[in-house]
Amino acid sequence: MEPDPDPASEQSGVAFDTRSKTLLERHHRTRSLLRQYNQSASDDQANRFELLGNLLGTRGPGVWVEPPFYCDYGDNIHLGTGVFLNFNCVFLDGDRIEIGAGTLLGPSVQIYATSHPLRSEDRIYDRDGVPGYHTTADPVKIGRNVWIGGGAIVLPGVSIGDGTTIGAGSVVTKSVPAGVFAAGNPCQVLRTL
Numbered sequence: 001m002e003p004d005p006d007p008a009s010e011q012s013g014v015a016f017d018t019r020s021k022t023l024l025e026r027h028h029r030t031r032s033l034l035r036q037y038n039q040s041a042s043d044d045q046a047n048r049f050e051l052l053g054n055l056l057g058t059r060g061p062g063v064w065v066e067p068p069f070y071c072d073y074g075d076n077i078h079l080g081t082g083v084f085l086n087f088n089c090v091f092l093d094g095d096r097i098e099i100g101a102g103t104l105l106g107p108s109v110q111i112y113a114t115s116h117p118l119r120s121e122d123r124i125y126d127r128d129g130v131p132g133y134h135t136t137a138d139p140v141k142i143g144r145n146v147w148i149g150g151g152a153i154v155l156p157g158v159s160i161g162d163g164t165t166i167g168a169g170s171v172v173t174k175s176v177p178a179g180v181f182a183a184g185n186p187c188q189v190l191r192t193l
Contacts, residue, residue, distance in 0.1 A: 015134040038067040094137030106150030
């Protein structure tokens with residue numbers, strides 16, 4: 001079965017082809033904006049904020065994204081007031097990634113709203129004699145005043161509640177409630193805050 005070539009940005013769980021004409025156009029536009037952003041001067045905050053406005057779906061006042069930053073499309077990313085992303089964060093935003101106000105992400109945090117089917121026969125299909133692959137996506141929602149430690153990975157479909165702290169290096173495979181400290185691989189709630 002061939003995937004939908006050009007899905008809506010928030011068509012959760014529907015297979016799509018990231019090499020479709022529409023998505024490749026979005027990809028190239030995003031690469032241009034990321035290049036500009038990642039090469040921008042650290043003291044030129046007005047330019048950086050304008051570039052983020054062109055790149056992201058929405059961003060509140062006081063958003064700070066340390067370069068380098070990487071994402072697929074950008075327009076599926078929504079950052080609340082005062083969100084801080086440290087160096088080298090990667091967002092695969094085939095679906096909506098929403099981060100609430102006051103949330104902090106450590107260096108090299110990866111948020112994946114995009115995935116692929118596990119079985120190769122479900123993942124690979126013939127695209128005019130060249131292997132193509134199915135991509136799927138599910139939204140990620142991170143609440144307000146969350147802290148995600150460096151090197152953590154958040155998987156598709158996960159929600160993290162307000163005021164929660166995720167330990168560095170954790171792999172968040174399931175949703176985490178509000179007001180807890182969770183860590184590990186897989187990430188588990190360790191205590192209430």
